[in-house]
Amino acid sequence: MSNSNAKFCHSHLGAQEAGRRELIFRSLQSAQHCLENQDYGTAYAHYLLVLNLAPELKTSVKETFQFTLFKWAEELDSLARIQDLFNCYEQALELYPNDEVICNSMGEHLFRMGFGDEAAGYFHKAVKLNPDFADAKENFYRVANWLVERWHFIMLNDAKRNLTYLKAIENAVCSGCKTVLDIGTGTGILSLFAKKAGASSVFACELSKTMYELACDVVAANNMDREIKLLHLKSFDIEIPKHIPERVSLVVTETVDAGLFGEGIVESLIHAWEHLLLQPKPKNQDVNSNNYGQVIPASATVFGMAVECKEIRRHHRVGAQEVAGVHLPHSVKFFSRMYAFAGSEETVEPYTTEKLSRIPGGYVPLTEPFQVMTVDFNNLQELKSLAHGKSWKLSQPVTEGGTLDAIVVWFVLQLDDEHALSTSPSEETCWEQAVYPVQGLSDYSVKAGDTVMMEFCCQDCYLKIQRIAFLTSECGMDCSDRDDTLSLGNEAELCNALASLQTTSKQDGKGQVCVLESTEIALLNNVPYHECFRAAMGEVLSSLNPSKDLESMDIDRYGSGVDLQESQNKSSLDVVPDPLYVLDVSEGFSILPIIAGKLGPVKAYSSIEKEEHQAVLNVISEANNFPKETVEFWLSHLEDENVVLQRPKSDKLWSIIILDVIETSGLIQEEVMEKAAISRCLLQSGGKIFPQYVLVYGMLVESQSLLLESAVQGTEPTLGFNIAPFINHFKVPVRVYLDLSTLPCVPLSKPAELLRLDLMNPLLNNASREVKVQICKSGQVTAIPFWYHIHLDEEHSLNTSDEFSHWKQAAVVLDEPLHVQGFYLTMPAREEDGMCTEVAFHPHTIQALGYVVNNISKKTKTNIKSIFHCPP
Incomplete structure (x- = not known):
């Protein structure tokens, strides 16, 4: 090449490089300008150009690029430009394939849109890239619970x-x-x-x-x-x-x-x-x-049994007609979602499931176990006949008097002529039992000699009980020697019998049906919960009106139910006080606004979303002589339902804001502290957030059951096959929906306070706390169950582990059991003065039950940071 050509080439390349640098510089300037103007889409396009032209800048612009990507993705999401959103993430991951933050964010978008499998892959990758990335771990655990249900572990350990x-x-x-x-x-x-x-x-x-x-x-x-x-x-x-x-x-x-x-x-x-x-x-x-x-399996035989069970009853039937002074009218019929005649067109699982051997309070069989049906899986015609949904009737004599709460169903699975598996409540098995709650009867009392009558069918892939009824012995009809298909002799006799039954299929036509989740019904039945709120709210409202007796004030306009004529006879000089504003943003169906309305000149707002539930709350308000304006539905006042925490009026603030802090599963709600921070800004002087603070309690236990329910224990239960490492990848450190009163475990320590979460005074919260727990029994620490004392104020608190609680509890399950030992010194027994020497006890301690509140301004999470054994 001649010198002139070489000079030309170098000059040309130099000009190209100079042009590239100029383009990169201008694009970075433009991207920054767009960010300042919140034009995230254009800023994102500029950053893409820069990173493709100058890969060497990836590290220096990484954080700004991430911010731009996330803001642009939010905008695309709000505009429902889903394909564009995912295209942006794919472009970003081509540039940063090992960026855990982008992987996690991609997974969050996928999960919100219902792509659980794909979301799990991105969360998994984010955790692998950074095992300490708390958000990705939490997301993966949430998806793991959904993708790989916990029964897989129990089944494989069987x-x-x-x-x-x-x-x-x-x-x-x-x-x-x-x-x-x-x-x-x-x-x-x-x-x-x-x-x-x-x-x-x-x-x-x-x-x-x-x-x-x-x-x-x-x-x-x-x-x-x-x-x-x-x-x-x-x-x-x-x-x-x-x-x-x-x-x-x-x-x-x-x-x-x-x-x-x-x-x-x-x-x-x-x-x-x-x-x-x-x-x-x-x-x-x-x-x-x-x-x-x-x-x-070759065939199966289904069995049933009528039972009395207080725990089932309190989750499916409202037991009281008055709760904390609020009258629940007879015209409102509360049912759980298992109620077959609730009018829903969607296919609803007609039963819930319970491990009856571990149900709190136990159960009482009211009948002998009876055979519901058999099915031959090797008979095509029989399967087709079953799928057609033809119903059949059974009757069973009551052997023990009591309250008819449910029909419990289990089965024997005949694998072949020699081998069978039973899911009976008396068997130690990986299966739970199906529970059909009895609802809609005017009377649930049965006595020995009565007859329970049921109508079954197979429909929508479920075994359903279409009708449950009972025939009292006073009717004079002897059903004990009659066929199980309810053959009562002749058609007229059958009609007369059915007409005299208490039956779930009858409606009086006057009531309003309200279908609630079972946890919402349990909440309505939680009398201490409502009484506690009434007392705590009453004190706050009284303190804000110190010169008035709230119960005797003329507040008919706000819901006291004072006679209108009496109000008109008062002096015209009397001034009706301004109402105090109460906001209930707890989730689900809540009557707390009505309870607040009975405490004085209160304007109470409910955050209930479902129209049918709003209608029922209005009926309850009217039954308690509340004018319509006493309780209002807050969401109807908002332009953006995502911003629930706002002032009641431009010139007013809230006296009380009720927040949900604990999920019914036993975990702390997400973003509690963020909601509390906003709420504090919306309170009038002297106003309160309920609850004001929460104490987390826990103890050390040895529980083989929790281990079996959380991970496959080696190759022995799977008969030598290597399955555990793969399924255990989806295990989660926290088990939820536990009931500590029946959890098979050995307590190794006494309960200890682990953490204080203060919503009114956040400066009292510690980001990390070290706790020493006394060991009271030798054993292997396998788990740390935890629960909460919810303090509405210093005097009024609720325990999420008590027998009335609608909350369940949770437990952290350790990856590796920890052996602890208590030392006992036994002295010779003496009978001097009729007394014996007691055993002296010297306990070990467990130090650093490190429950940590991470990112307390954004999300509240309870995590075990470390746990180790400390000699005495």
């Missing part, structure tokens, strides 16, 4: 269940069933059993993306990825020969829930018999099973 399935599969394969389809494979354990038993071909399908990928990892880790074909499909979508080469000779499945049919086993097996299975083996013929199809 060695008896696993061994029974293994033996039944071995029998089928040995008898000639060499091609196997595992429907709803989950972790793939039944497919592993089939391959171990000697099946020549094993196929497995799983609809959940998370569980499908988990099963792929499990199968590969057990060196069977070439022998088991996994399909990310619903069984209804499997086609021959596209997905499997031909019909199989054996289908194995455990798509059963506590109510047997709730996971769609009947519908999936009908499809399997019609499209995926060989024809069934002829009855009573000894032929080669390889030419015929069969299903494991």
Whole structure:
């Protein structure tokens, strides 16, 4: 190359570089200018250009780029430009593929839009990139609870269940069933059993993306990825020969829930018999099973029992007609969502589930266990008949008098002729029982000799009780020797009997139905909760009107119910005081605004959202002689429902703001301190936030049950197969919805105060606190259950672990159990003066139960920071 050409090239390259730098400089200036003007979309475009032209600037502009991305994503989200939003994140991740903050934010957007599997992947990646990233860990735990339900751990730890399935599969394969389809494979354990038993071909399908990928990892880790074909499909979508080469000779499945049919086993097996299975083996013929199809489980028998149970009752029936001075009118009929005749068109699971052996207060059987039905999973016609939803009737004599609270249902799963699994309350099993609460009767009392009558059907993939009733012994009808199908002799006799029944299917036509969540009904039944609020609110309102007796003031306009004529007879010089403003932003159905309205000249605002619940609160207000304007619905006054915490009027402030601090699951609500900070700015002088502060209590326990419910314990329960490391990746450190009164555990310490969370005086909060706890018993610390004392003020508090509580409790489960020991010194027993020497006790301590409140201005979280053993 000539010198002139070389000079030209260098000059040209120099000019290009100078032009690149100028463009980068101008783009950075433009991006900054756009940010100042909150033009995030244009700023984002400029930063993309800069980072593509100058990758060396990635580190220096990273934080500003993240901020711009997140603000632009919020704007796109509000405009419903979803595809543009995800395009932006994909571009950002191309530039910063290992940025945990961007991964976490991408996951949050995906989760809000219902893409749980995809969100989990981004949260998981963020945690892997930075194991100390608290927000990503919390998000992953939340998604893990949703994607991999906790029963997977309990089921895989049930060695008896696993061994029974293994033996039944071995029998089928040995008898000639060499091609196997595992429907709803989950972790793939039944497919592993089939391959171990000697099946020549094993196929497995799983609809959940998370569980499908988990099963792929499990199968590969057990060196069977070439022998088991996994399909990310619903069984209804499997086609021959596209997905499997031909019909199989054996289908194995455990798509059963506590109510047997709730996971769609009947519908999936009908499809399997019609499209995926060989024809069934002829009855009573000894032929080669390889030419015929069969299903494991082979059949099931469903059993039921009528029970009295106070715990079930308080979650599904409102027991009082008056709560803290508020009358609940008979015209309002409260039902839980399990009530079959609540008028909802959506398919609602008709039962809840309980581990009856651990239900608080126990239960009393009112009848003997009775057989509800049987189903043969190897009989296609029987399955089709069941799916058509034809109902049948049963009657059962009452053997023990009491209150009819529920029909409890369980089943025996017959895997084959030799092997069965029972989910009975008396069995130690991974299954819970299905509970059908009894609602809508005018009287729930039964006595020995009465007859409980039920009408069952299978509909919408559920076993439903369409009608529950009872026939009293005074009717003179002897049902004890009659057939279980309610054959009462003739049609006229049947009609007369049904007409005399107390039945859930009857409505008087005058009542207003109010369907609540079971926790909302339990809250209405929580009398100490409402009495406590009434007393605490009364003191605040009295202090703000020190010269007046609130109960005797003329406040008819605000809801006292004072006679209007009496008010008109008062002197015209009397001045009606301005009302005090109370805002209830607790979640769900709440009557606290009405309680506040009875305490004086109060204008109470409710944050109830559902129109049907607002209508019911209006009915209750009218029944308590409240004028309409006493209680109003706050959300109807707001332009933006996301900004609930605002002034009642431009010139007014709140006297009381009621916040939800504790979730019914047993955890502290998110963003509590942020809400409290806003609330403090909206209070009049002397006004209060309820609660004013919360004390967190905890204790050390040894609980094998919590370990089994939180993680798979090695390979022993899974019969040597390597599953634990993969499923345990989805374990979470906190178990929620616990009831400490029945939790199988051994307390190793006394309860201790772990943390104070002050909403009125945040300066009293510590970001970190070290606690020393005395050990009162030797053992292995496996978990730290915790609960709350909710202080409305210094005198009035609620304990979330007491017997009336509508809250459940939670527990931190340790990754590794910690051995602790208490030293006992035993002195020789003496009988001098009729007394014996007692045992002297020298306890160890556990130091640093480090409950930490992270990012207290944004979210409130209770975490174990560290826990270690300290010698005495």
